[in-house]
Every structure is written in C-alpha cells, then in structure tokens.
Amino acid sequence: MELQKFTYDNKIARLFMNATILWGIVGMLVGLTIALELVLPLMSGGVSWLSFGRLRPLHTNAVIFAFVGNGMFTGIYYSAPRLLKTAMYSELLGRIHFWGWQLIIVAAALTLPFGFTVGKEYAELEWPIDIAIALIWVVFGLNLIMTTVKRRTKHIYVAIWFYIATFVTVAVLHIVNSINLPVSLLKSYPIYAGIQDALVQWWYGHNAVAFFLTTPYLGLMYYFIPKAANRPVYSYKLSIIHFWALIFLYIWAGPHHLLYTALPDWAQALGVVFSVMLIAPSWGGMINGLLTLRGAWDKVRESPVLKMFVVAVTAYGMSTFEGPLLSLKSVNALSHFTDWTIAHVHIGALGWNGMMTFGMLYWLMPRLYKTQLFSTKLANWHFWLAKTGMLFFAIPLYFAGFTQSLMWKEFTAEGYLKYPNFIETVTQVIPMYWLRVLGGTLYITGVIMMIYNLIMTAKAGTFVPTEEDEAPALEAQPVHTDRGHRIIEGKPLLFTLLALVAILIGGIVEFLPMFMIKSNVPTISSVQPYTPLELEGRDIYLRDGCYTCHSQMVRPFRSEVERYGDYSKAGESVYDHPFQFGSKRTGPDLAREGVKGGPMYKPNSWHYNHFMSPQKMVAESIMPPFPWLINNDLDYSSIAKKISVMQTLGVPYPDGFENQAKDHLLKQANEIAQGLRNEGIEVADTKEVIALIAYIQRLGTDIHKTDNTSAFTNK
Amino acid sequence: MKIIATALEGIAGIEWYPIIGLFIFLIFFIILVIRVMNLNQDDESEYSQLPLDNSDKFMKEQKNHVN
CATH class of the missing domain: 1.10.760.10 (Cytochrome c-like domain)
Structure with missing residues (x-):
C-alpha cells in the first residue's frame, strides 16, 4: 500500500492550550474573589461590577466556557487528527474557531460584570453573543466532522464519537435555550416563561454539564489515558455501550433540578428515574478509565500526569454517583438550595475537569516543545495542593449544606421554626465559607506552580509547529465486510445524525407535553402581568x-x-x-x-x-x-x-x-x-x-x- | 411558544411520536448491545490500539524517561 504523507498542526493546539491556562487562572481568581465576598461582604466597596451577583456569572462562564472550553479544544485539535490520521480539515476554520471563541470570552467579560445578562444560569450571555457562539460552534463542528470524513483510518475511535456528540448536542441545547426576543442590542427576553422556561433552562443547564463538561472530557480520557499509560483502553466494547447509553439517558435527567417545584409530578418523576439510570453508563466510563491502568499502577506512583488522571476519573465517578443521589426526592429535599450543590459541582469542576486538564497539559507541553517537563517535583506538589485544595473546598461545603438545610427544617417542641431568622442559618456556616476560601487558595497556588512549570518547560525546548506522519489512503485499505456497530462508525455523517436523534428524543418527550397540555400549567385568574x-x-x-x-x-x-x-x-x-x-x-x-x-x-x-x-x-x-x-x-x-x-x-x-x-x-x-x-x-x-x-x-x-x-x- | 404549540397541535397523533422515538432507541440499543457483545476480538483489539498506533517519536526517544 502506498503511504501518504501529511502533517499535524501543533500551533492550533498550542493556541488553545495557552488560552485554557490564561482563562483558567482568571476564572479561578474570580471564583476566589466571590468566595471571599461571601465572608467579607463589604469587600466589593459598593462598586457594582465587583459585587457578588455580577461576578458569579463571570466565574461560572469563565470556568465552564473559557477554561474547560479551551481545554477541550486543546485536546480535540491535538488528538482528532492523530486518531484519524489526517491533518485537520481546514487550518483557517481552526483559526476562526480559536479567535472567535476568545472574542466571545472577552465579550462575556465585558458584559456580565456590567449587568448585561439574560438572567438564566450558565446562559446569561445576551443575544448577539449567543449568535456568535452558535456561528463559531458551527465552524468548530464543520472542521471536526469534515476531518472525520477525510480520515485515513477505517474505524473512528471512540474519543471522536464523544467529540461529535459534544458538537451536536451543545448546538441543540444552546440554540433551543437561547431563543430570545431582543429589546435592544444588549437586552432581550426569553420566549419561554415561568415553569416552561425553567424546564428548558434546566434541560440546557443539566446537559451543559453533560455535553460540555463531561462528554468531551471523556473523549480526552479515552485518548490521553491510553497515551500516558502506553496501553489500550480496558474494554472497547464497554466504551461503545457506555457512549450510546450516556448520550441517550443524560438528556432526560434535567427535571431533577426542579424537584418539589411547581413542575408537574410526571416530569419530576421522569427526571429522577433517568438520573438514577445514569449511574450505569457514567460508571462504565469511570471503570473503563481506571481499569485502563491495570498492571500499570507502578507508573501512577511516578507520573504526575497519571496521578492527575486517576484523581480526575475518580472525581468523575464520585460526582456521577452523587448526582443521581441528589436527584432522589428525599435527598434533594435536603440538598437543594444549599451549599451541598456547590460542593457537588466543584468535585466535578476542580476534580474531573481541572485534573484532566492539568494532566493533559503536563503531558502535552513537553511533546509540543520536544523536551522534558521542567520539574516533576513541582508537578507532584501541584498534584497534592490541588487534591488538598479540593478537599478543603468540598468537605466544609458539604457540612455547610447539611447544617443549613437541617436548620431551615428544624421545629421546636411547640411547633415553631427553631431558627425563624434566616440569618442564624447563615452565620452558622461562615466558618465553612472561610475553609472554602482556604481550599480555593490552595488549588490556585497549585495552578500558579503549574504555569511556572509549563513556562520553564517551554523555555527549555523548541516548539515543534508541525509533525509529519504517514498512512495509506482510506480507499487503498482492505475492505472488511462491515458488521454491527462498524457500519455506523464508518459513516461519520450517519453517526452524527443518529447521535442527534438519540439526544433529541429525551428533550422532545419532556417538552411536548409541557408546551401542549394546558393542564400542566393551570392558569390563575388573579395573576396579572407586571406593571x-x-x-x-x-x-x-x-x-x-x-x-x-x-x-x-x-x-x-x-x-x-x-x-x-x-x-x-x-x-x-x-x-x-x-x-x-x-x-x-x-x-x-x-x-x-x-x-x-x-x-x-x-x-x-x-x-x-x-x-x-x-x-x-x-x-x-x-x-x-x-x-x-x-x-x-x-x-x-x-x-x-x-x-x-x-x-x-x-x-x-x-x-x-x-x-x-x-x-x-x-x-x-x-x-x-x-x-x-x-x-x-x-x-x-x-x-x-x-x-x-x-x-x-x-x-x-x-x-x-x-x-x-x-x-x-x-x- | 404559542406559535410552536399551535403548529404541533395540528399534527394528528403527535402524542405518540415521543413514545415511538423511545422505542426506536430502545430497539437500536438492544441490537447494539448484542452486536457489540459479538464483536470480533481482533477488531476490538485493533480499535483500542488506535491512540497508540501513531509513530510517536517522542515516546520512543523518551522510552526510558518517566514524565
């Protein structure tokens, strides 16, 4: 077979890598600032754009879309061409994607603190930025899918499926949840109202966690853990099954964010059942990730990269076990509206996304610069600081959550609320908030050490802008009789369509009755529009x-x-x-x-x-x-x-x-x-x-x- | 949303669509599981080697070096 030569572009991976480092530290510092504001409320000094309510959306958006977003793109632009044995479809589309995404982040940073917001969590950005996100997302998707079309491998590796599912689903979620009617350039109202808006928002919010924070990172896990451990994934069969089950089930689980609310009971029950079922595919992924290291645990002891990955996958497992628990109505009655939720999401963000990103960066930087990591010792320090920071962050918040919820619910023997003043339940948890600040500080200290380590690594080496590889053309490869799942994998467009169908079914099942059956939202004649x-x-x-x-x-x-x-x-x-x-x-x-x-x-x-x-x-x-x-x-x-x-x-x-x-x-x-x-x-x-x-x-x-x-x- | 609701209400039997969708997926999933379980061992091993298949010169050069 004749081998074709082609090159991998490391420049685009490096651009995204630098961006994830920059926005990561910014997003985390904003997080630390608002954590401090909760214990030092006068800290904002009466400046509107420094107040908690304005900075909290900046923190969540920066960490989710800037830190994790650029992190996922780093991994995708590095791994996808190598897995598909081809250069990315278009270097230009890659550059448009990169600069467009950074402009969106800058636009978010220039609007959110100044109060330009739709007022829906994680979907706060106003309509012109929403349109920009949709366009840039399509650029990314086009580049990814066309790369799979022009690949030189017969089989599309499982990591790529996760990337494709990410593209398809985030596009659907973002568009459906962001349909707003503009009042002016930076002001709009969502077309949905009340309970319907809540349902759409949490369908989006929950699946933003699923398809922005989870599926792309599972893709990274399936590429970088085998790479770092130099051994194949534990079970490829498990990866196929857990992929389809995960993308199908996740989409139904959104209503668990609205338990005991005015959402109809049937919709709440649907959310709970599917949330509990989610444990199976989630743990399928975790087990597959951890067991990939079977027989290689000696390497984990020595490699900070693998240490980071192990903690990341374990945090994923903990988080995806806790999620279904929190969606049980009896647990949710306790946990909802408390700091328990904050602890839960930070196990995911600091543990799963953070540690996966750090592990990937420590693995990638020496390769992009053809050198060795500047200091393994420093990276190990980062690992322990990050781990300790996570624990100091999460454990106090779990206690804060339990404490506050139990205090809200406690009655005296005479039948009165034991803590009728809400403030009593706040002052009780202030020490926990201080510990959270300590945890966050430790975690950020580790990140600063990582930045120093990575800069010194880059300085010690020489950047390799492109890498050459060779493979036979796809047409030249022997044709197997396609069987089973292979038929789908060989056809990326059909695969994309099936993934889309899988994720649409759950959404439609939830939405149709809510929008069509009037009995779900009984009207109250005395309810009138706002003056x-x-x-x-x-x-x-x-x-x-x-x-x-x-x-x-x-x-x-x-x-x-x-x-x-x-x-x-x-x-x-x-x-x-x-x-x-x-x-x-x-x-x-x-x-x-x-x-x-x-x-x-x-x-x-x-x-x-x-x-x-x-x-x-x-x-x-x-x-x-x-x-x-x-x-x-x-x-x-x-x-x-x-x-x-x-x-x-x-x-x-x-x-x-x-x-x-x-x-x-x-x-x-x-x-x-x-x-x-x-x-x-x-x-x-x-x-x-x-x-x-x-x-x-x-x-x-x-x-x-x-x-x-x-x-x-x-x- | 009224526009969407009105358009949807005009479709006869729309309430069955999601249920049909769920069944289509379940059938797809059951067939998938059966097929995957019968996946050829050689194919499986070939697929799972894909990330390691690259001529990763760096890893070869650094063979004895642990990250």
Whole structure:
C-alpha cells in the first residue's frame, strides 16, 4: 500500500492550550474573589461590577466556557487528527474557531460584570453573543466532522464519537435555550416563561454539564489515558455501550433540578428515574478509565500526569454517583438550595475537569516543545495542593449544606421554626465559607506552580509547529465486510445524525407535553402581568444577579410554608420571562416577599435602607450594599419597547398599553417615592431603587388578591 | 411558544411520536448491545490500539524517561 504523507498542526493546539491556562487562572481568581465576598461582604466597596451577583456569572462562564472550553479544544485539535490520521480539515476554520471563541470570552467579560445578562444560569450571555457562539460552534463542528470524513483510518475511535456528540448536542441545547426576543442590542427576553422556561433552562443547564463538561472530557480520557499509560483502553466494547447509553439517558435527567417545584409530578418523576439510570453508563466510563491502568499502577506512583488522571476519573465517578443521589426526592429535599450543590459541582469542576486538564497539559507541553517537563517535583506538589485544595473546598461545603438545610427544617417542641431568622442559618456556616476560601487558595497556588512549570518547560525546548506522519489512503485499505456497530462508525455523517436523534428524543418527550397540555400549567385568574415599573425593577433584579443568592420558589414543605408563606404554584410565573426560581439560597427565598401580613413582608423603607446597607438592618448579613441603586437614575427609555416585546411573547397587556407605559411607570414611582419621603427618606421618584422596591413588593402577591380586575385599566 | 404549540397541535397523533422515538432507541440499543457483545476480538483489539498506533517519536526517544 502506498503511504501518504501529511502533517499535524501543533500551533492550533498550542493556541488553545495557552488560552485554557490564561482563562483558567482568571476564572479561578474570580471564583476566589466571590468566595471571599461571601465572608467579607463589604469587600466589593459598593462598586457594582465587583459585587457578588455580577461576578458569579463571570466565574461560572469563565470556568465552564473559557477554561474547560479551551481545554477541550486543546485536546480535540491535538488528538482528532492523530486518531484519524489526517491533518485537520481546514487550518483557517481552526483559526476562526480559536479567535472567535476568545472574542466571545472577552465579550462575556465585558458584559456580565456590567449587568448585561439574560438572567438564566450558565446562559446569561445576551443575544448577539449567543449568535456568535452558535456561528463559531458551527465552524468548530464543520472542521471536526469534515476531518472525520477525510480520515485515513477505517474505524473512528471512540474519543471522536464523544467529540461529535459534544458538537451536536451543545448546538441543540444552546440554540433551543437561547431563543430570545431582543429589546435592544444588549437586552432581550426569553420566549419561554415561568415553569416552561425553567424546564428548558434546566434541560440546557443539566446537559451543559453533560455535553460540555463531561462528554468531551471523556473523549480526552479515552485518548490521553491510553497515551500516558502506553496501553489500550480496558474494554472497547464497554466504551461503545457506555457512549450510546450516556448520550441517550443524560438528556432526560434535567427535571431533577426542579424537584418539589411547581413542575408537574410526571416530569419530576421522569427526571429522577433517568438520573438514577445514569449511574450505569457514567460508571462504565469511570471503570473503563481506571481499569485502563491495570498492571500499570507502578507508573501512577511516578507520573504526575497519571496521578492527575486517576484523581480526575475518580472525581468523575464520585460526582456521577452523587448526582443521581441528589436527584432522589428525599435527598434533594435536603440538598437543594444549599451549599451541598456547590460542593457537588466543584468535585466535578476542580476534580474531573481541572485534573484532566492539568494532566493533559503536563503531558502535552513537553511533546509540543520536544523536551522534558521542567520539574516533576513541582508537578507532584501541584498534584497534592490541588487534591488538598479540593478537599478543603468540598468537605466544609458539604457540612455547610447539611447544617443549613437541617436548620431551615428544624421545629421546636411547640411547633415553631427553631431558627425563624434566616440569618442564624447563615452565620452558622461562615466558618465553612472561610475553609472554602482556604481550599480555593490552595488549588490556585497549585495552578500558579503549574504555569511556572509549563513556562520553564517551554523555555527549555523548541516548539515543534508541525509533525509529519504517514498512512495509506482510506480507499487503498482492505475492505472488511462491515458488521454491527462498524457500519455506523464508518459513516461519520450517519453517526452524527443518529447521535442527534438519540439526544433529541429525551428533550422532545419532556417538552411536548409541557408546551401542549394546558393542564400542566393551570392558569390563575388573579395573576396579572407586571406593571411597567415592576418590569423595570425586575430587569434590575436580573442585572444585579439577585437570583444567584435568592430563590423564588417556596417548596411544599411545612418548614418552607412556615418560613416564607404559601408554596409556589406553576400558574404564578406564567409572565416571568425569564423564570427566577434560582438554585441557591445564600439569602432567603423571595417568592412571597411582597405579601402583606406574610412572614416575609417588610415595608418599603426597610428595603430602601437594606439596599443601602444590609448590615444596618441585619448586623450579621453577608449581602453586599447596593449604593448604586440609590444613586442611579432609572433608565425607562425603552419601557414602551419592553411592553411591546412582552405583548409579542403573549403577555396580555391591553392593546396600545405600550404608549401609556411611561405615564403608568412615573405615577407608580411617585406613589412609592412619596411614601418613602413621608417616612423621612429623601429620594427622587425615578431612582433605580424605587423600581426594584416595586418589583419586590409585587412578589407573591397575585394569589392573595381579592380583586381580579386588570391593573392596567383606566390608570 | 404559542406559535410552536399551535403548529404541533395540528399534527394528528403527535402524542405518540415521543413514545415511538423511545422505542426506536430502545430497539437500536438492544441490537447494539448484542452486536457489540459479538464483536470480533481482533477488531476490538485493533480499535483500542488506535491512540497508540501513531509513530510517536517522542515516546520512543523518551522510552526510558518517566514524565
């Protein structure tokens, strides 16, 4: 057979490698900053773009899409051509992909801290950036799939399947969850509302974990562990079965993020059952990864690369065992809204993604620079620091989670909440938050050591921009009679299509009934759209990331009904574009905040003073002050457009109301501001705080109204 | 979303589509498992060698060096 010569481009792998290192340290430092802000709430100094609510989305986006994203692309651009025995399809597409992705990250860093956000977790980026993501993602997918088409290997190795599944599914998830109607260049509302929006969001959110943080890294595992251990994967049969089972089952499990919420029971049950089933394919992957090292454990003792991989795969196993546990309703009743979730996701992020990335970088850098690692000792130090850091991070947060949840639920012998003041349950876990800071610091120290080690390695060697290889053309290779799974593997486009079908089925099963059967979201006649001022206030609530610390979902537990008021109904959020159920209660739930006579109600003046200085109202509060709400004038210039967009989305404002919206807004603002002035607080009508107070005082009140006539007639 | 819901409601028997989809996948999966279990040992070993198959000059040069 005639051998064809071709080259592998190391430059693109190096670009992504440098990017993952840079954004990794940035994302982690932002994480450390917000961890510190939770124990030192005045740290942000009243600067809006440094506050927790603005930086937390930056942290999650930076770590997921910048650190892990560039990490996966590093591995894919290095491994895919070598596994397929060809150069990447297009060097130009690779460059567009790289620079486009970095521009998206920069755009995220320039918008999220300044409050330009959709307000849906991990999908915060505004619509122009969403479109850019979709386009760049297609560039990546095209390059990947066309590379598989022009390959010189008969068989497509399992790592490539995981890469293809990643491309297909993330494209579907991103597009479906990001369909928004723009109000302006940097403001839009999702087309879904309330419980439907929640379902779409957590279908996306859960599968972003599955197909952005898991499947590409499983692909990397199937390439880099055999490489580093110099032995083949334990069971190739297991890899085929666990691949199909994983991509099919994962997509159904999203509703486990919404247990005990207003989501219909059937959808919750579906999410639980499929989540439990997920243990099988997840552990199939873990076992396959770990058993690849059978007979090579002596190497693990000596190689920091393998050490990192072993901890990564073990963390994956722990995380994917814990995930199904957390999705059991009885466990979820305890864990949800607490720091338990934060601990769980960081076992995945720091352990699985972090350690896999570090192992890959330590393996890759010497190869790209044709030298040896500068210091194995330093890499071992990094390993131990990262491992200790993870434990110091996660274990205290598990305790914080248990503690807080048990305190929320505890009753006295007389039948009253034992800790009726939410703040008591916060102060109890502050020492754990300090330990988390320590854990994060250790972990980041390790990363800094790695950066030094990698720079010194690069300095000691010479970069190899391209590597030559040779293989016979695919057509020249002997034709086997294709059997079984081989038929699919040999046809990348058919394979891609089947993967797409597998992941679409679960989504459709979940969505169709939710969108079509009206009985799933019973309407409540007293629930009405927000007034223009409340809508502006809601946008401020989104902008400042209030949802990162406050939920708006009272679950049907005695402890929650006692603490917050009546449990939340699906019909209450039908005009919420986007929904604001939240996922974490660093502060109390706000779903019934405005109910006069309810356990959560506070007067307007309390809220005003609380935004100015939370510690003035609750001495031990860890909420940062929001002085800009007091100082900033409310920008209501686009209120007519906002109302129009809401009307297009099906929110029943009366015809022509967009033209009256401004007057309506000013009238309501004057009423609230006058009330505050009567209490001695000097405030102008059109400050941002007035709108936010209007929104907060509206929360949860609709079902308590006795008068069901429209709030918008003759005002 | 009303636009989508209205369009979907017009399709007769739409509620069966997901169930049919699930069954198609299950049948695919069962056949897959049977086929995979019967995979030729030689083929399996050939596939799993793919990452190691590259002429990784670096590894050869560094044969005696542990990372």
